Amino acid sequence: MFVSGLVLAAVSVTSAKWWSLFYLYLIIGFVASSFFVGWILYLVISTRPRRGRPNTNTIKPGVIPSATRGKTRSVIFLILFLAIVFYGLFAYSLPAAYYMRQAPSHTANELVITVYAQQWAWTFKYPNGYNVTSNAIHSSLIEFPTNTTIEFNVTSKDVMHEFSIPAFDVKVDAFPGVWTTAWTNVNAQGTYQVFCTELCGAGHAYMWTNISFVSPSAYQAWISGK
Numbered sequence: 377m378f379v380s381g382l383v384l385a386a387v388s389v390t391s392a393k394w395w396s397l398f399y400l401y402l403i404i405g406f407v408a409s410s411f412f413v414g415w416i417l418y419l420v421i422s423t424r425p426r427r428g429r430p431n432t433n434t435i436k437p438g439v440i441p442s443a444t445r446g447k448t449r450s451v452i453f454l455i456l457f458l459a460i461v462f463y464g465l466f467a468y469s470l471p472a473a474y475y476m477r478q479a480p481s482h483t484a485n486e487l488v489i490t491v492y493a494q495q496w497a498w499t500f501k502y503p504n505g506y507n508v509t510s511n512a513i514h515s516s517l518i519e520f521p522t523n524t525t526i527e528f529n530v531t532s533k534d535v536m537h538e539f540s541i542p543a544f545d546v547k548v549d550a551f552p553g554v555w556t557t558a559w560t561n562v563n564a565q566g567t568y569q570v571f572c573t574e575l576c577g578a579g580h581a582y583m584w585t586n587i588s589f590v591s592p593s594a595y596q597a598w599i600s601g602k
Contacts (some may be wrong), residue, residue, distance in 0.1 A: 377565070384426065387543055387544065387562055387563060387564040387566070387568075388543070388544040388546075388560045388561060388562045388563065388564075389430075389560065389561045389563070390544050390545050390546055390559070390560045390561070391544050391545040391560075393440075393475055393476055393545075394476065394545035395473055395545075396472075397469060397472050400465075400468070401408065401465065404461065404465065406456065408461060412599075413426065415450075415454075419450070420598070430463065434460070434568045436444075445447050469596060470550055476545075477557075478559075479527045479557065479559035480525055480559075481579075484507075485524040485525060485592070486524065486525045486526075486527065487503070487520070487524050487525070487526045487527070488503060488527045488529065488602065489501065489502060489503075489520075489526060489528050489529070490529050491528050491529065491530040491531070491539060491550075492531060492532070492533055492551040493530065493531070493532040493533065493537035493539065493572065494532065494533040494534050495534050495535065495576060495577050495579060495583075496511055496570075496572070496576065496577065496579035496580060496582050496583040497509050497510060497511035497514070497585075498510060498511065498539075498585055500518055500568055501527055502599060502602070504526075504599065504602065506599065506602040510585040510586075511582050511584065511585055512532045512581075512582040512583070512584050512585055515580050515585060515586065516517065516585075517588070517590070517598075518585065518587045518588065519587070519590055519594075519595055519599070520587060520588070520595065521588050521589070521590065521591070521592040521594075521595035521596075522561070522562050522563060522564065522589050522590065522591060522592065523532055523561065523562075523563060523592065524560065524561065524562075524592065525559060525560075525561050526559060526560055526562075527557060527558075527559045528546075528548070528557065528558045528559065529555055529556075529557055530549075530550045530555070530556050530558065531550060531551070531552070531553070531554060531555050531556070532551055532552045533548040533552065535551060535552065535576050535577065536550065536551055536552070536574055536576065537549075537550040537572045537574050537576050537583070538550060538572055538573040538574035539556075539558060539570065539572070539573075540570070540571045540572070540573040541560070541568060541569070541570050541587075542569070542571065543569070544560040544562065544568070546558045546559075546560050546575065549574070550574075556588075562589045564589070565589050565590055565591065566588070566589060567586050567587070567588050567589075568586070568587055568589065569584055569585070569586060569587070569588075570584060570585050570587055571583070571584045572584065
């Protein structure tokens, strides 16, 4: 219930996918660590020296320990258990990683935005040709529609940057002369922040801006006047 509530609180489909994967790893990590702590305690207690029982763990000079010393089955079980958990998580994570990196194609509601990074601001170019540049010092109104698949095609005009929207768990590199892609679909209206998360010079701290997500009708009214 707690985990599902946190996932449902996500404001975009990408953040919902990311958090569901994160909490899966968290739960499995907690269960696995609890199991191993209990297993270690069991081994410590079950193999401790007892009166009247020979201590097979004692190493004596000039004596080669017995080949049966230790618990071979426990080691084999441990290796198999770790392999199953690791490869299971790996197989489960691949579709989720692909989902977050590849925008759905041929969706009914789709908006492609070209994003240019430069020291130290973001420029967003809309399909109708409208350009808006903004950062923390010179802020401009930037709007996008909710319940719409938005694809960000990102590049850089100068040095390496990183396009990041933490609220949507969206992050992609911005290289000069190279195009990278990020996407999301936001279900909650509000104001969110775009950051550069790659140190890019003296004004790096100012390379962030607000973006607003409004209803599709409000967005159409706004972009029609541009």
